[in-house]
Amino acid sequence: MSYYLPKSVLITxxxxxxxxxxxxxxxxxFYPMEPxxxxxxxxxxxxxxxxxxxxxxxxxxxxxxxxxxEDALTADILVLRNFKEPQRxxxxxxxxxxxxxxxxxxxxxxxxxVTIQDLMMFSxxxxxxxxxxxxxxxxxxxxxAQPGTMNYLKVTSxxxxxx
Numbered sequence: 570m571s572y573y574l575p576k577s578v579l580i581t582x583x584x585x586x587x588x589x590x591x592x593x594x595x596x597x598x599f600y601p602m603e604p605x606x607x608x609x610x611x612x613x614x615x616x617x618x619x620x621x622x623x624x625x626x627x628x629x630x631x632x633x634x635x636x637x638x639e640d641a642l643t644a645d646i647l648v649l650r651n652f653k654e655p656q657r658x659x660x661x662x663x664x665x666x667x668x669x670x671x672x673x674x675x676x677x678x679x680x681x682x683v684t685i686q687d688l689m690m691f692s693x694x695x696x697x698x699x700x701x702x703x704x705x706x707x708x709x710x711x712x713x714a715q716p717g718t719m720n721y722l723k724v725t726s727x728x729x730x731x732x
């Protein structure tokens with residue numbers, strides 16, 4: 570004995586089974602999920618990022634590989650900052666639009682400062698898209714990390730003291 574199902578029943582069942590996937594996709598387009606781990610590839614360089622912190626405007630990830638100099642009490646880290654909305658600024662009389670940034674930072678435990686050494690801006694989230702701007706050997710003023718800031722969180726995380 571063979572059973573015959575009309576095409577309309579099969580289409581209806583298929584449509585009902587697709588509703589959760591469509592709902593999830595729609596929700597993710599309005600409120601994208603921030604994964605705990607991200608993997609990026611730049612030519613031959615593959616980097617694994619671990620979620621460090623999240624704010625209203627961005628999520629920060631730290632590269633798994635870090636260098637800590639125990640004599641100088643400094644840590645060199647790579648930071649990926651993924652913005653929720655594209656950022657726009659004027660740099661050297663040109664308008665720059667970017668969605669993610671990779672910075673090479675130095676955390677100084679003696680001075681309790683975080684210094685940005687290099688900066689690379691990408692056109693799309695999670696360092697996808699084109700390299701918009703790369704700034705090397707920056708000489709930005711550094712000051713002591715203040716409580717409640719992202720730099721203070723980095724200092725306390727890498728230097729292992731809370732006050």
